[in-house]
Amino acid sequence: xxxxxxxxxxxxxxxxxxxxxxxxxxxxxxxxxxxxxxxxxxxxxxxxxxxxxxxxxxxxxxxxxxxxxxxxxxxxxxxxxxxxxxxxxxxxxxxxxxxxxxxxxxxxxxxxxxxxxxxxxxxxxxxxxxxxxxxxxxxxxxxxxxxxxxxxxxxxxxxxxxxxxxxxxxxxxxxxxxxxxxxxxxxxxxxxxxxxxxxxxxxxxxxxxxxxxxxxxxxxxxxxxxxxxxxxxxxxxxxxxxxxxxxxxxxxxxxxxxxxxxxxxxxxxxxxxxxxxxxxxxxxxxx
Amino acid sequence: xxxxxxxxxxxxxxxxxxxxxxxxxxxxxxxxxxxxxxxxxxxxxxxxxxxxxxxxxxxxxxxxxxxxxxxxxxxxxxxxxxxxxxxxxxxxxxxxxxxxxxxxxxxxxxxxxxxxxxxxxxxxxxxxxxxxxxxxxxxxxxxxxxxxxxxxxxxxxxxxxxxxxxxxxxxxxxxxxxxxxxxxxxxxxxxxxxxxxxxxxxxxxxxxxxxxxxxxxxxxxxxxxxxxxxxxxxxxxxxxxxxxxxxxxxxxxxxxxxxxxxxxxxxxxxxxxxxxxxxxxxxxxxxxxxx
Numbered sequence: 001x002x003x004x005x006x007x008x009x010x011x012x013x014x015x016x017x018x019x020x021x022x023x024x025x026x027x028x029x030x031x032x033x034x035x036x037x038x039x040x041x042x043x044x045x046x047x048x049x050x051x052x053x054x055x056x057x058x059x060x061x062x063x064x065x066x067x068x069x070x071x072x073x074x075x076x077x078x079x080x081x082x083x084x085x086x087x088x089x090x091x092x093x094x095x096x097x098x099x100x101x102x103x104x105x106x107x108x109x110x111x112x113x114x115x116x117x118x119x120x121x122x123x124x125x126x127x128x129x130x131x132x133x134x135x136x137x138x139x140x141x142x143x144x145x146x147x148x149x150x151x152x153x154x155x156x157x158x159x160x161x162x163x164x165x166x167x168x169x170x171x172x173x174x175x176x177x178x179x180x181x182x183x184x185x186x187x188x189x190x191x192x193x194x195x196x197x198x199x200x201x202x203x204x205x206x207x208x209x210x211x212x213x214x215x216x217x218x219x220x221x222x223x224x225x226x227x228x229x230x231x232x233x234x235x236x237x238x239x240x241x242x243x244x245x246x247x248x249x250x251x252x253x254x255x256x257x258x259x260x261x262x263x264x265x266x267x268x269x270x271x272x273x274x275x276x277x278x279x280x281x282x283x284x285x286x287x
Numbered sequence: 288x289x290x291x292x293x294x295x296x297x298x299x300x301x302x303x304x305x306x307x308x309x310x311x312x313x314x315x316x317x318x319x320x321x322x323x324x325x326x327x328x329x330x331x332x333x334x335x336x337x338x339x340x341x342x343x344x345x346x347x348x349x350x351x352x353x354x355x356x357x358x359x360x361x362x363x364x365x366x367x368x369x370x371x372x373x374x375x376x377x378x379x380x381x382x383x384x385x386x387x388x389x390x391x392x393x394x395x396x397x398x399x400x401x402x403x404x405x406x407x408x409x410x411x412x413x414x415x416x417x418x419x420x421x422x423x424x425x426x427x428x429x430x431x432x433x434x435x436x437x438x439x440x441x442x443x444x445x446x447x448x449x450x451x452x453x454x455x456x457x458x459x460x461x462x463x464x465x466x467x468x469x470x471x472x473x474x475x476x477x478x479x480x481x482x483x484x485x486x487x488x489x490x491x492x493x494x495x496x497x498x499x500x501x502x503x504x505x506x507x508x509x510x511x512x513x514x515x516x517x518x519x520x521x522x523x524x525x526x527x528x529x530x531x532x533x534x535x536x537x538x539x540x541x542x543x544x545x546x547x548x549x550x551x552x553x554x555x556x557x558x559x560x561x562x563x564x565x566x567x568x569x570x571x572x573x574x575x576x577x578x
Contacts, residue, residue, distance in 0.1 A: 024487040039376035046414020063424040106305035114302025133515030144320035224407030227517040
């Protein structure tokens with residue numbers, strides 16, 4: 001009798017829980033899906049909107065547009081200084097990638113294969129520019145150049161881009177190098193290959209996806225950098241992001257829309273290259 | 288034996304040569320400029336020329352000015368709000384991605400997450416200006432639905448900066464979570480279900496605690512990026528909603544380099560302190576994993 005009495009409330013409780021169960025599950029699932037959809041829409045919305053307004057006309061931005069035209073695309077080429085900025089940015093990004101590769105690839109091979117003291121400290125040091133905000137890197141280089149008496153120039157901007165992009169490229173090639181099998185290199189060496197041969201036939205082919213993905217990412221980072229360039233770029237010779245920033249800061253010029261659309265296309269191409277080579281996570285340094 | 292040792296040693300030397308150029312480059316163009324920045328924060332500079340120093344004068348001035356506290360406090364508060372929003376909006380995306388079976392849907396989600404990651408924040412900001420502007424998407428939508436008569440002022444307010452910063456940095460929250468939740472063994476969730484836990488309980492007591500380390504890395508990343516962001520606040524904040532980075536930019540432009548250097552140092556120091564606090568709290572929350 002007593003036992004029965006104690007089981008009854010327990011059974012009751014069980015039933016209560018069973019009633020609660022589906023409600024909380026449905027509520028949780030609905031909440032989850034709603035939040036996920038909101039954030040996925042928010043993630044793509046700015047890009048979609050840019051592409052749509054790039055085909056509008058007129059001196060002001062509006063949404064939705066009322067016409068479809070290529071007027072804004074044609075107007076890009078009449079923009080004063082646009083082509084110069086574009087070529088400057090492309091040139092700087094190219095030099096930056098080359099410098100990143102020359103500095104970063106040997107460093108990542110050495111860090112994986114070498115056997116020297118304070119390795120983790122060196123890795124930390126090579127990654128440290130990633131921890132410092134872009135504006136601080138820019139400001140400190142600006143002050144440094146004035147301190148040693150060198151004028152702000154394209155050279156300074158290039159240097160600042162190498163500082164901020166090199167850790168990303170090194171990270172990607174380092175992760176790639178760590179997954180390489182040292183036995184293959186030893187075997188090649190035992191078979192009489194010299195250092196260069198080992199690099200050329202064993203190390204380089206394995207590193208190649210990391211080199212391509214890392215270079216594409218470094219190129220993009222340099223090509224789109226604003227927070228550092230705004231301090232290190234010369235006032236008259238401005239790169240694309242600073243040029244666009246000036247078109248946006250006081251009065252928005254709608255000509256930015258087609259330029260932004262073209263940059264989105266470039267980004268998608270680089271995203272595909274990255275996905276095919278190191279994966280999206282790999283681009284961010286996540287294994 | 289001796290020969291072998293020799294070989295290892297030569298390898299060691301050669302290997303260090305590989306890192307040397309990168310180290311020298313960063314010492315000259317990253318570490319040294321940083322020291323100059325700290326040195327400048329101790330000087331008195333007028334119109335770009337060093338007048339006197341070194342003293343702690345700039346720091347004393349800044350720390351006795353209530354505006355400094357207001358500026359940093361506002362930026363820190365706003366960055367925490369952005370971080371909280373990106374956890375709230377980012378976690379469901381990563382969780383949904385891990386639960387979906389359809390590979391096409393999974394790829395679409397990953398593509399949506401990684402596209403803004405690689406798009407420059409300048410471009411994304413431009414998109415938000417089109418959405419939130421006076422003649423923008425939100426205002427025109429609300430007017431056509433007869434909810435409002437006059438366009439609202441959304442752009443150049445705090446809300447605009449929060450929306451922009453959250454979207455720009457959301458992928459940095461989602462990507463680490465996606466890789467963690469994807470690789471989470473399903474055994475534990477199955478075990479919880481067998482023991483009678485419903486999905487809701489399983490999520491709160493099994494899945495979520497295991498993702499704390501990657502939430503922490505996401506939170507750290509988003510916080511620091513939002514705290515030091517320049518593009519979004521400079522273009523969407525307007526002159527009334529200045530945050531630390533925009534204020535520093537204006538200080539550099541007005542040639543008060545000493546104050547700009549001191550403000551940059553405070554920015555770095557405060558972000559380091561906050562990162563340590565975040566990591567400390569996270570370690571407390573995951574104590575069960577370490578023991």
